[in-house]
Amino acid sequence: MVAGWTKHGDGKTLAPGEVVRPDERLSWPRMVGFGAQHVIAMFGATFVFPLVMGLDPNVAIMFSGIATILFLLIVQGKVPSYLGTSASFVGGVLAIRSLFGGDTPAVDAIVTGAILVAGLVLALIGVAMHVLGVQVINRVFPPVVTGAVVMLIGFGLAYVVADVYWPQDQWIALITMTVTFVIIVLFRGFVGRIGILLGLVVGFVLSWGADRVFGDITAYNAGTGKVDTHPRVSFDAVASADWIGLPGMHWPDFKVSAVILVLPAVIALVAENVGHVKAVGEMTGTDVNPYMGRAIIGDGVGTVVTSAFGGSPTTTYAENIGVMAATRVYSTAAYYIAAVIAILFGLCPKFGALVAATPGGVLGGITVILYGMIGLLGAKIWIENRVDFSDPVNMVPVGAGIILAIGPVKQMISSDFVLEGIALGTIVVLAGYHLLRAIDGRRGRSPAAAEPGPNGGAAG
Numbered sequence: 416m417v418a419g420w421t422k423h424g425d426g427k428t429l430a431p432g433e434v435v436r437p438d439e440r441l442s443w444p445r446m447v448g449f450g451a452q453h454v455i456a457m458f459g460a461t462f463v464f465p466l467v468m469g470l471d472p473n474v475a476i477m478f479s480g481i482a483t484i485l486f487l488l489i490v491q492g493k494v495p496s497y498l499g500t501s502a503s504f505v506g507g508v509l510a511i512r513s514l515f516g517g518d519t520p521a522v523d524a525i526v527t528g529a530i531l532v533a534g535l536v537l538a539l540i541g542v543a544m545h546v547l548g549v550q551v552i553n554r555v556f557p558p559v560v561t562g563a564v565v566m567l568i569g570f571g572l573a574y575v576v577a578d579v580y581w582p583q584d585q586w587i588a589l590i591t592m593t594v595t596f597v598i599i600v601l602f603r604g605f606v607g608r609i610g611i612l613l614g615l616v617v618g619f620v621l622s623w624g625a626d627r628v629f630g631d632i633t634a635y636n637a638g639t640g641k642v643d644t645h646p647r648v649s650f651d652a653v654a655s656a657d658w659i660g661l662p663g664m665h666w667p668d669f670k671v672s673a674v675i676l677v678l679p680a681v682i683a684l685v686a687e688n689v690g691h692v693k694a695v696g697e698m699t700g701t702d703v704n705p706y707m708g709r710a711i712i713g714d715g716v717g718t719v720v721t722s723a724f725g726g727s728p729t730t731t732y733a734e735n736i737g738v739m740a741a742t743r744v745y746s747t748a749a750y751y752i753a754a755v756i757a758i759l760f761g762l763c764p765k766f767g768a769l770v771a772a773t774p775g776g777v778l779g780g781i782t783v784i785l786y787g788m789i790g791l792l793g794a795k796i797w798i799e800n801r802v803d804f805s806d807p808v809n810m811v812p813v814g815a816g817i818i819l820a821i822g823p824v825k826q827m828i829s830s831d832f833v834l835e836g837i838a839l840g841t842i843v844v845l846a847g848y849h850l851l852r853a854i855d856g857r858r859g860r861s862p863a864a865a866e867p868g869p870n871g872g873a874a875g
Contacts, residue, residue, distance in 0.1 A: 419492065420748050435744040436699060437495045449744050450752025453497055454760075457732050457753075458612055461499035462770050463781060465727045467575070468508040468526070469518045472770045473662035475500050477761020478726035480754035482717030486731075487754075489713035492747045493706045494692055495699075495739065497754075498717045501730035502789055503684055504530060506571050506820070506837035507677035513835075514672065520665065523725065528667035529677045531722040534729075537681050538715025545708025549689070556845075558800035561686035563813040563844045566793025568683050571820030571837040572786040576779055582635040584647060584776025587625065591618030591780025611781060618777035622647040647774045656768040662761055665725040675834070679841030684730055686796070688714055691731040698736075699745050808855050812847030816840035 423435045426442040440446050461479050462472035482498040490496075508526050515522045544551065556564075581588045595614025602610070625632075626646050633644045692710045696703035703710075710731065717729040739745050760766060797804075804810045818824070823836025834842065 420746065423746075433743070434699070435746045437492055437745050437747045440746045440748040441744065446746065446748050447752055449742060449746070449749040450756060452742070453735050453749055453753035454756045457497050457499040457735055457757075461727075461732075461757075463611070463615065463773075463778070463785070464500040464502050464505060466770070466773060466778060467505055467782060468727065469512060470523065470526070470727050471663050471725060473761050473764060473766065474664055474725050475721070475727040477662060477758050478721035478724060479729060480757030480761070482721050482729045483750055483754040483757075485717055485720060486710070486713035487747055487750060489716060490706050490709045493701070494695055494703055494710050495745050495747045495750055496691065496695065496710070496731040497735040497750055498714065498729040499732045499735075500727040501680070501684060501718075502785065503568050503680035503687070503730065504533070504677050504728045505575070506568060506823075507680055509572075509575060510676045510823075510835050510838065511673045514676070515670070521668070524665055524668035525670050525673050527665070527722040527725055528669040529673040530728045531667050531719055532669065532674045533677045533681050534715045534718025534722060536678065536715070537684055537718060538712050540681065540685060541708045541711030541713075541715055543708075544711055549704060549707050556682060556685060557848075558796050559802045559809045559813060560845055560848050561682065562793040562796035562800075562802065563816055564679065564682045564793070564841050565686060565796060566790045567817045567820035567840045567844070568680065568837055569786045569788070569790025569793065570817060571823060571840060572782070572789075573821060574823060574836075576783045576786065580775050580779030580782055583779065584622065584625075584632060584634060584774060587618060587622050587647070587774065587776035588779035588783075590621060591615070591777050592783055593780075594618070595781065595784055611785065614784075615773065615777055615781050618780055619648070619773060622774040622777055647776065648772055650769075650772060652768040653765060653772060656765040658763060658765050660762065660764045662764060663725070667722060667725075676838045679838050680728070682841060682845065684714060685711060688731055691736060695736060695739075695745070698739060808848065808851045812844050812851060815847065816842075816844035819843055 419438055420440040421438060423433075423439040423441055426440075427445070435441060441449075457479065458476075462476055465472040465475040479497070479499050483496075486496060486498050507529070511526050511529060512518060512522055515525055591614055594617045595610055598613050599610035626648055631644050631646050634642060636643050636645050688711050689707060692703050692707055714730060721727060721729055735750075796802075802809060804813075817840060820837045820840030824839060825836075826834045826839050828834055
């Protein structure tokens with residue numbers, strides 16, 4: 416791959432209006448710096464979401480690097496992107512833990528088995544898109560559906576904040592949330608883009624200081640599932656961890672009921688990947704449509720490989736697209752460097768133990784922002800595609816699905832299988848929309864309602 420990168424200009428500077436294209440690079444010391452920026456940009460969410468899902472963040476960090484390299488090879492270096500941990504699976508994973516018995520090694524294996532199957536499905540969708548064209552996906556998942564799925568995935572996680580994280584330390588959660596607000600809004604550049612990570616660091620430090628000043632806290636303990644007295648931050652695991660070694664990997668286990676709970680996330684990943692790839696195409700001024708299917712295949716393969724070893728699901732990261740927009744450096748060399756740095760981080764168990772020591776209250780202050788932002792991305796999809804909610808075909812299934820997710824409402828299918836929250840809401844949105852559209856079509860509805868929206872999907 417190194418032979419494929421041409422040095423841009425003198426390798427040091429960019430003239431006004433110039434960009435470093437995916438197949439170009441600046442001097443290698445500069446590229447190392449850009450690669451480090453990409454690591455920082457993806458770092459916050461890539462290790463926060465494994466914590467939220469009860470998976471090993473060290474494994475997630477290391478395999479995000481491996482998944483990124485696989486992705487770049489599959490897209491033949493035409494779509495510069497980093498594959499970090501996906502937030503779309505959080506709801507399904509938490510539902511699996513609720514169904515199978517919580518945070519245990521056996522349930523960890525069931526979780527990663529379900530994620531692996533979802534990754535395989537995503538890769539197959541990518542193959543279909545590559546062969547049949549993007550329009551097939553646009554017809555099955557028009558903007559009204561994809562926007563709803565993205566929204567219910569975000570808002571459907573509200574109960575996690577309310578019931579799990581916030582009660583662990585309400586004041587630290589509130590302060591962490593507020594500090595993160597201020598950082599993101601006050602600093603519009605690179606610092607603002609890593610506001611989530613900086614807010615988490617501030618919350619971590621404040622929690623450690625609160626232990627020194629106020630002593631242990633008496634509150635809900637997620638580890639024991641009850642209210643007790645415990646320190647906010649414990650470094651015992653950090654002290655006992657090795658500096659160098661493999662992270663705690665495990666093999667997946669497969670349960671059909673668990674797979675069904677995470678499959679709705681695939682819909683969101685398709686929409687997310689398409690949006691990110693189009694954004695990269697617009698910034699680089701290239702036609703990326705021929706690589707859209709490859710990008711989804713790459714994401715699916717990345718998820719399969721990471722989950723096979725106990726890692727987290729992957730997705731292309733908007734944070735890193737933001738870094739490219741700010742620097743005007745779209746070189747895939749920076750992503751290869753970032754991937755190698757992430758792999759080296761993953762080989763430091765002491766670092767992983769430090770990340771795992773993040774207090775629940777801090778996660779509460781961070782996740783309330785992350786989940787809300789995910790939900791509002793769904794609204795953004797609707798706005799950009801001018802979805803018409805005066806049409807009951809759009810409004811009725813979408814409204815019902817979002818409420819089912821937020822509840823979260825449970826639907827007992829059998830004595831040992833339940834559809835709940837995000838999974839149930841997604842099925843209602845997808846099946847309900849197409850059923851009502853078919854019924855409405857038979858009543859002689861004007862075909863104008865199904866015309867493509869401005870971004871290629873049906874407007875509603």
